[in-house]
Amino acid sequence: MCAIGVDRTGHRSGGPVAARPAHPYQAPRPPIVPRARWLEEDARGRPPARYDDKVAAVFIHHTDSPNGYDCADSPRIIRYLYAGQTGAKNWDDIGYNFLVDRCGTIYEGRAGGVDRPVTGAHTQGFNHRTAGIAALGTFTAGVAVPQAMTDAIAALAAWKLGLSDTDPRGSVRLTSSNSLSRYASGTTALLPTLAGHSDGYMTSCPGAALAERLPAIRELAGRLQGRR
Template sequence: MILGALPGLAAAVALVLCAEGVEHAATTAVAARSAHPAGGRPATPHTAARPRIVPRSVWLADLAGRRQPPPRYDDEVVAVFVHHTDSPNGYDCADAPRVIRHLYAGQTGGRDWDDIGYNFLVDRCGTIYEGRAGGVDRPVTGAHTQGFNHRTTGIAALGTFTAGVEVPQPMIDAIAALAAWKLGPSDTDPRKDVRLTSSNSGSRYAAGVTAVLPALAGHGDGYMTSCPGAALSARLPEIRRTAARLQGRTG
């Protein structure tokens, strides 16, 4: 079982490489996406079906009584950042809720965060779990990519996906489906770039600098990290194409 390989303090340490996303910044969104062509957004945006999402109550279990600060929101989601949790890969999918609970405990206990940083987590079988509180349908401000938490969603793949590690296809497909759905309301093409303004000089970009980043990016695009690992980073083009297809984009 995974928990023997990832005890409490080790869980917090394992998160350092990838989960450098927490910010105590103002809640006002400071990101701006690329302008649409003249005439504004199309009358019918490219949207995708909502995938099945397991509620956080399933993994929170006995930690549900912890006092939870109110969530923060942005106006919309215009980009997705993909992460890996830098935790062991050999878990049974039935154990995924316990793995997520361990990550949550490491972030809220060992690191004193207000909640788990990721908006969503995906296990090796392609099951999607709600992460950060606030409602999966809403643009919840996460704590996953320092400088770029506003108007973005953080999706974490459960495991470590460095060079040479196989990334399960169900996980890839689930990330694509989730990204397609979250980017649909803003009519954001997962294959394109967006403009995001950094809110924190601890990122790759000084606070106030507007960066051109992939709409479906890896953590390393916004922060100095190897996350989500070379193997998962190599699959991002496929994830972008699949997400675009799920939105009904053919061009």
């Protein structure tokens, strides 16, 4: 799994229904499967969710797991990822805020509310004011990245960033909170508002093939927000 990001500082549902935009470039919310669909019962005593003031950027990941799955098995796979992160790694919850399978189904990940700026555990040093979106699979060089997956990532990023009127094609200054990131703690870095995990942490995640798709994902997300 490529969610190296603990930072202690600090079946589809119905079709998309958009509320009246709060900002001029607010994209519709895509269908998001709630975590109750993959985590039937959580026996862990989980502390309350932590929140930031807004989501100013999203980081894209891959889960470094097999690609040849049936999409009906996605809940089971996510449950496995959750078990790994809360078990051996002793995290309080799954680190990613959202997960997207190869059929383009979006799943709620970390608890706290999909429409709220939940502090995740996905990008060491840059968990604050960001959301982590993980693509189910391994997308190293030469691996095909499903169009349904990238379209769903773009729709999710467009909606999530639109809540703070953020252009997914732009950049943002974020301050590292952990020296294990690419930047020493306290350093302010200029990062893409729709970034790959490797932009903030020394890793090959989200994989070369998915990283190559990020410019197109940014452009599609911008168009979904109504930007020119």
